[in-house]
Amino acid sequence: MSNLFRDRSPYSWSFRVGRGRRVLDLPLVGWLTVIWILLWGTPSWANLVNGVLVALCLCLAFPLPAVDIGLRLRPLGILRLAAYLLYDMFSSSVEVTRQIFAKGPYHAAVVAVPLRVRSDLMLTATAVAVSNVPGGSVIEVRRSTATLFLHVLDAANPGEIEGAQRQVWRMEELVARAFGTAEDIADAARPVPEGDSSP
Amino acid sequence: MNAWAEAADLAGTVLLFLGCLQCLLGVLGMLRFPDVLSRSHAATKPQTLGMLLVLAGVGLRLRHGTDVGTLALIVFFQFLTGPVASHLVARSAYRTGQTGSRGLLRDDLDPQLSDGDRREE
Structure with missing residues (x-):
């Protein structure tokens, strides 16, 4: 079985920011960055850096509730x-x-x-x-x-x-x-x- | 290399054609089916498949990494959002009684809805 993320809780890739409930979810940041780069159409370092920045801002400005929805990718x-x-x-x-x-x-x-x-x-x-x-x-x-x-x-x-x-x-x-x-x-x-x- | 490009072009054209045909079938279904619920079968699903085929065809003709990535993104969001729209249409159609003049052969949902006013949470 190739269960890449078999027993890994979704929290192990995320960390808290400050004392609030703002949680930086690294897979989410990565996904948003990928979308950003695809929307611009050219994979360049500038796009990558901008994408990460935008994704970070989005995650901090619109925090998602920290629930384990039970998603595993197999x-x-x-x-x-x-x-x-x-x-x-x-x-x-x-x-x-x-x-x-x-x-x-x-x-x-x-x-x-x-x-x-x-x-x-x-x-x-x-x-x-x-x-x-x-x-x-x-x-x-x-x-x-x-x-x-x-x-x-x-x-x-x-x-x-x-x-x-x-x-x-x-x-x-x-x-x-x-x-x-x-x-x-x-x-x-x-x-x-x-x-x-x-x- | 050139032969490969030609083959990909040809395959892309065929896929584009099939996708358009699929969308046309959806339109014909819209015309043929009598009520909202049946029409939603014809209007949403063949469109999704047709769009998948058209985008695959476009991808085969473009053959560029980021373009194909964008196309994949479109397919992903289409898959995610299409069912939401069709579900809401179907749900409101059912609740307003648009189930066709012939009625339903079997209806498992009606007793549950009319059973008091206990909705799901």
Whole structure:
């Protein structure tokens, strides 16, 4: 496993400034600097220095709350997630195209998909990933029960609904393996809720 | 080297074309689907894929480090912000009853919303 940041707390790369709650988060400063350089378009020392200065000023002027959102970057998992997303986008795009040109009425449905992960970040990331793929559009996210509500376009046969749910659960597991803590991965590896999914 | 450049140019052109086709499909979906929720399927997702393809095509034609980096940045932010917009549209469409004249085959959300006024935190 190539877990680059496996057991490293996000605080180990940041340090406090003064006595307030201003925290300099080095990965954040680096990320802002990269954006700055890309926006100027030419990687030069002047841009780098200016970028670092701007990033520092931004971090000091607009302090973010110091919470551990539980983000871990796992390169292998991210690659797998990206590959699956790409594949899924193409395959479900074909499906949506078929539905666009299909004759006759279709039956839509709103389906609840209870997730197994509990952390806010995982919930958000899964919702974002699902809603970037053609075929499932997230209507509502219930945080207390970690449930996504999907609008499924063609729900005429029951297999369609279960297929959509399975797709979300697969995505959930991939997201947890890409960005989650060890706890999230263990959560996502649990068996899916059985029987009728509506709570 | 020249052959490589030509191949990249050709691949970039093909990707640009596919991306435009994908966006066109999104527009056709907008025309064909009857209600807001279905239209949001056609309006948001194929656009994201189409944009991905167009930007990949542009990247293959530009072939310059920082340009490709900027393009990657665009894709990243598109991925992050697109779902937020489409979710808000879908959410308000659902709550104002724009679920289509045919109604929904199955609705797991309605009992939860009408179950008293207990919203999520």
